[in-house]
Amino acid sequence: MSEQHNAAAAGPGAAxxxxxxxxxxxxxxxxxxxxxxxRQILGILAKPIKDEFHLTDGQFGLMGGLAFALLYTTLAIPIAWLADRFSRVWIMTAALTLWSGFTALCGFVGGFGQLFLARMGVGIGEAGGVAPAYSLIADYFPKQQRARALAAYAFGIPLGTAAGTLVGGLLAVRYGWRSAFVVVGALGVLLAPLFRLVMRDPPRGGADREAGAPVAPPAPAAPLGEVVRLLAAKPSFWLLALGAASSSVCGYGVAAWLPSFFIRSLGLTLAQTAWYYSGIAFIGGLLGIWLGGAMADRLGAKSKGAYPLTPAVAFVISVPCFLLAMNSGALVGGLGGQAALAVAFVIFLIPTGLNLTWLGPITAAVQHLAPAPMRTTASALFLLINNLLGIAVGVYYFGLVSDLLKPTFGAESLRWAIYTGMGFYLLAALLFLLASRRLARDWVE
Incomplete structure (x- = not known):
């Protein structure tokens, strides 16, 4: 469906x-x-998959990171180019069907190589899932509500992480790890027709005009090179993208490896880990994401620098909290195993929430670095930097460092690998702080 036809068809929807x-x-x-x-179900299934295919931490990190991220990040650019010209809803429907189908296919693989290729297929599908959604939200919600709307959209991260961990873990315990992939993949395929039926494409930039202003005809989508040149000249774009990427190295890596840490270092079973980590991701993630979006919308009305400054402060606070959570068992060990786990659970909620506060503010700020016809492509370029480093490097980094530290720390090598990754959060805080000083000059109203 062309952009012109789509805008006309969406007219009633916009009204x-x-x-x-x-x-x-x-x-x-x-x-x-x-x-x-x-995307995240792989983390809870790490142990049974590694046991069956005899994988090292580094090999599993390569499959969970590079296999997914390689095509996910690179294909997002041409797909976003299409989404700036054609129906974003149809593109997202096709993407949902594709990534869900490949997820189901993961349940039928016979070895490491086949699973690697199937995860690449999941990445191909998911390449069309996020940047068009950012653009749709920017066209449905006015600028003073966008950080909260994008933060609400980001609820999908803790909801998906929690659901993947809980459902995947419990299905793996009862029916085997392959069943987890098949069930969740099939559910996604069934969701796709409903998604297409409900969703409508609004006019581009419609939420940017003043109330009562006439609807202008959609501006033509800009060539990719023009979008790249525009963003390349804005230092705040690079600071936001690299700051998000730095946080994602640790964020994606920790999310992928925390279930294994709970099993190895805290002595939890696979089923216990599924309940334990899903609760942390669900409660901490929802609270942190909404807090970041609400604070940025409120403070950003006074100073645009608040958009990156809010998560910068959160990252600085989160690092000592995370280290404390990982060692809370030793600190309160005299209370007994269950009591120590309960204390660790509560403390883990703090850094889990703080480390996700960036999602609403930063994605909202990126939407304001380019005019409406460029937003999907601009988002895809931001996601390219964020995810290529965050997913491909993050998941592999912790697995590789765990393997390197195993001769020294044995079963606790993963704990020490996670310790080393905390520096990425501090680097992200520094980059966001620098972005806060420049953002107002690069802002597009």
Whole structure:
């Protein structure tokens, strides 16, 4: 469907009562939940997969990181180029079907190589899932609400991580790890027709105009080179993208390896880990994401620098909290095993929430670095930097360092690998601090 035809078809949808945009947001959150469910389910299934295929931590990190990220990040650019010109809803529907189908296929692989290729397929599908959603949200919600709307969209991260961990872990215990891939993949394929039925494409930039202003014809989408030149000249874009990438190295890496840490260092079973980590991801993630979006919308009305400054402060606070959580068992060991786990659970909620506060503010700020016809492509370029480093490097980094430290630390090598990764959060805080000083000059109203 062409952009012109799509804009005309979406005209009535754009005129729907404002409550319809919350229906759209709910569907986008649901799709993003499946996006992260299919993406993060690998973490809870690490032990049974490694045991069956005899993999090292480094090999598993390579499969969980590079296999997914390689095509996920590179294909996002041409798909975003299409989404700036054609129906974003159709592109997201096809993407949801594709990544869910490849997730189900992961349950039928016969070895490391086949699973690596299947995860690449998941990445191909998910390449069309996020940047178009950012653009849709920016066209449904006015600028003063975008950080909160994008933060609400990011609820899909803790919801998907929690669901993937819990459902994947419990299915693996009862029916084997292959069943987990098949079940969640099939559910995503079934969701795709409903997504297409409910969603409508609004006019590009419609939420940017003043109330009562006439609807202008959609501006033509800009060539890719023009978008690249625009963003390349804005230091704040690079600081935001590299800051997000630094945080994602640790964020994605820790999310992938914490289930293994709980099993190895805390002595939890696979089923116990599924309940334990899903609770941390769900509660801490939801609270942290919403806090970041709400604070940025409120403080950003006074100073645009608040958008990156809010997560910068959060990262600095989160590092000592995370280290404390990982060692809380030793600190309160006299209380007994269950009491120590309960204390660790509560402390883990703090850094889990703080480390996700960046999602609403930073993605909202990126939407304001380019005009409406360029937003999908600009988001994809941001995601390229963020995910290529965050996913490909992060998941592999912790697995590789764990293997390197194993001769010295034995079964606790993963704990020490995670310790080394905390520096990426501090680097992210520094880059966001620098971005806060420049953002106002690069902002596009």
């Amino acid at each position: 729907k009562p404002s409550g319809y945009r919350y229906v759209v947001l709910a569907m986008l959150i649901l799709a993003y939940t499946f996006n992260f469910l299919d």
